[in-house]
Amino acid sequence: RFLVEHTRHLGNWALRIKNARKEDEGLYECQISTHPPQSIFIELRIVEAAAEILEAPDLHIDEGSTLRLECKLKRATESPLYVFWYHEDRMVNYDQEDGISVSTNKLTSSVLTVRNATARHGGNYTCAPANARQSSVYVHVLKGT
Template sequence: MTIAWVLDMMPKLILHVLLIIYVIDVLVVNNVVSGFSNFDSGYENVILHRSRRNYESGTGKKNSVEISSVGRRSTIFSTENSTVVYAQIGGTAALPCVVRKFNSGVVSWLRRKQEPPTLLTVGLTTYSADDRFFVEHVRHLQNWGLLIKHVQPSDEGHYECQVSTHPPTSIFIQLKVTEAVAEIIGAPDLHLRAGSILRLVCALKYSTETPSYVFWYHDQNMINYDTGVKVVPNRTSSILELQEADQRNSGNYTCSPSNAVPASINVHVLNSTEEENPAAMLHVNCGNSLNTISSTSFVILFINVFSCTR
């Protein structure tokens, strides 16, 4: 090996050494950065986890079963935790509990109104003395829903669907009970001209179920099937129509759904003489639910006011 050969190879050796140093430097830096990143991520997870546990233990609203469900819900349940279900008084509440991963566990429902919680069902067996509670199991959907018939205001609250894993895993469903009420648009009084179309719209508020029927009453007499009366029902309202109303159609009208608090309205059908009375024409119904005031009434009202001020 001659000196000339060494001098000729020196640049190549230096280049190889520099390349090796560069590669080592990149690998070391990446590992350090990755390590810090993993540490930060892990530290963040620890902080979030500890904060969640501190919150859950501090509020007194959570329990060990619910804490364990936070991490398991996505693999055990398809139903979202803290789902809110609305049901009206007298109706049927359906609380869902779809289990994604079941194996050999047992599904139970508990009422979280007080401590200790009340056991309602285990599997398909009802343990509650109240026969309004029972489980509806749809196998192909893996739904173990809790049904509550003839819902009462006292049924409102939190219910727990628990799977017998180790430890037990749960989700919580909140039931809110509403009272459905009827409301007639234009109440409490409606005025219209004789010969106009009487059209009353009864809307259902806070209703979660379609009523089986809606009866209309005129002065305590049911008129759904009377000649000339047309009743148009749908899911959230009922419409009463009466062609060419006359004074015989004046009086109190009541809309009475099967599952809601009834509502009433006083209808005043005005003849030609009453049309000249400005006070009576303040709420005239022209058949399309619009209230108008006749120009003749305005003129008469102006003349009367002018005469009184002289």
């Protein structure tokens, strides 16, 4: 996971860490072997990307209304390869026949929409982007009076 790179004609050295983890955080020293030796210290902090459903943790909607869930990506340094939505642990990204649609703005957000929500649309929804912590919301569909 750790790779030291040297650009000979520029005299530059670089430390690359693939798949950086929280435990890689800390103080790193770059030292030049001169007399006396010279050093610079770099403090590395690992920031975890995370999804956040704006309506979480609970959302109440009326039966027959439109359910709209927005999942924002926080602290992402690159676009996720995908953002999957789950309803009760079942992926629903492509359930167009059930009135479900998903639109994704690659780096910042994904929106799940359900037209004419019914009781079966209630329950737990999870937004799960690639390489980011997921977020969930519980939807309560209220029967009209």
